[in-house]
Amino acid sequence: MRIFGISDLHVDFAPNLEQVASLPVGPHRADTLVVAGDICHRLDRAEEALGLLADRFEQVFLVPGNHDLWVKSGEPAPEAAEPESSLDRLEALRRLAGRLGIRMEPGPAGTDWWVLPLHGWYEPGFGAEGAPEVDMSRHWSDPNRCRWPPEQSTDEARCAWFEQLNRPALRTPPGRRVLSFSHFVPRPELIPPLEGLRFKELPRVSGTLRLDRQLRAAGSRLHLFGHTHIAWDAVIDGVRYVQRPLAYPHERARRGETGIELVRLV
Numbered sequence: 001m002r003i004f005g006i007s008d009l010h011v012d013f014a015p016n017l018e019q020v021a022s023l024p025v026g027p028h029r030a031d032t033l034v035v036a037g038d039i040c041h042r043l044d045r046a047e048e049a050l051g052l053l054a055d056r057f058e059q060v061f062l063v064p065g066n067h068d069l070w071v072k073s074g075e076p077a078p079e080a081a082e083p084e085s086s087l088d089r090l091e092a093l094r095r096l097a098g099r100l101g102i103r104m105e106p107g108p109a110g111t112d113w114w115v116l117p118l119h120g121w122y123e124p125g126f127g128a129e130g131a132p133e134v135d136m137s138r139h140w141s142d143p144n145r146c147r148w149p150p151e152q153s154t155d156e157a158r159c160a161w162f163e164q165l166n167r168p169a170l171r172t173p174p175g176r177r178v179l180s181f182s183h184f185v186p187r188p189e190l191i192p193p194l195e196g197l198r199f200k201e202l203p204r205v206s207g208t209l210r211l212d213r214q215l216r217a218a219g220s221r222l223h224l225f226g227h228t229h230i231a232w233d234a235v236i237d238g239v240r241y242v243q244r245p246l247a248y249p250h251e252r253a254r255r256g257e258t259g260i261e262l263v264r265l266v
């Protein structure tokens with residue numbers, strides 16, 4: 001049994017959906033795939049992409065990213081009487097995953113592994129030393145595209161909420177090795193130095209150390225993450241951290257990447 005990983009499918013871009021569809025049917029029938037978030041803000045497209053993956057893999061694990069929780073168009077529009085919140089969207093995604101047989105909760109892979117999805121958000125101050133202070137709403141879409149209940153009105157409150165959502169899942173059945181995954185970045189060392197970043201504000205909207213505490217509490221030594229669209233594979237304090245994003249078409253073109261490439265984790 002093999003376990004593969006990928007993140008940041010962004011199938012609202014047609015070439016990205018084509019890349020997902022280009023994965024061959026057959027060779028992965030006995031494999032597990034772990035998808036570390038940012039499938040698509042459109043549920044119909046997300047369903048299409050996840051359906052393609054469910055057809056190709058024995059099982060698929062998923063954790064949502066920030067784009068998956070977008071519920072607003074970003075354009076000024078008359079508000080519905082009871083507008084959908086980003087937490088409603090999380091539930092809608094859970095129902096969609098359930099219909100497709102995709103797991104958003106922990107579960108076994110083969111006889112040895114336990115796959116642990118970790119929800120999260122990004123926290124102010126995470127890796128932001130030296131990062132410029134700017135009005136993020138002008139550079140970053142989440143504030144205009146997500147809609148949160150009053151209790152989750154700040155990034156910090158959202159981080160705390162997702163952290164408590166993970167808590168019951170941290171107990172691993174005896175005898176199994178843990179492969180954890182999150183959309184967001186669990187440690188600031190997993191972001192390149194500021195000089196090398198095109199988007200200098202990235203560290204401010206990247207992750208939270210709460211994820212690192214939780215994955216270590218669960219005994220994970222192998223963690224897949226996403227969100228920054230920067231491929232990564234490094235061991236820090238005994239844990240291997242891996243990122244393999246599909247990323248945006250223009251990013252693939254810039255990097256000279258031709259097609260979708262999954263990372264083999266196990």
Ligand SMILES: [Fe+2]
Nearest residue numbers: 038065066227
């Ligand atoms: Fe993201």
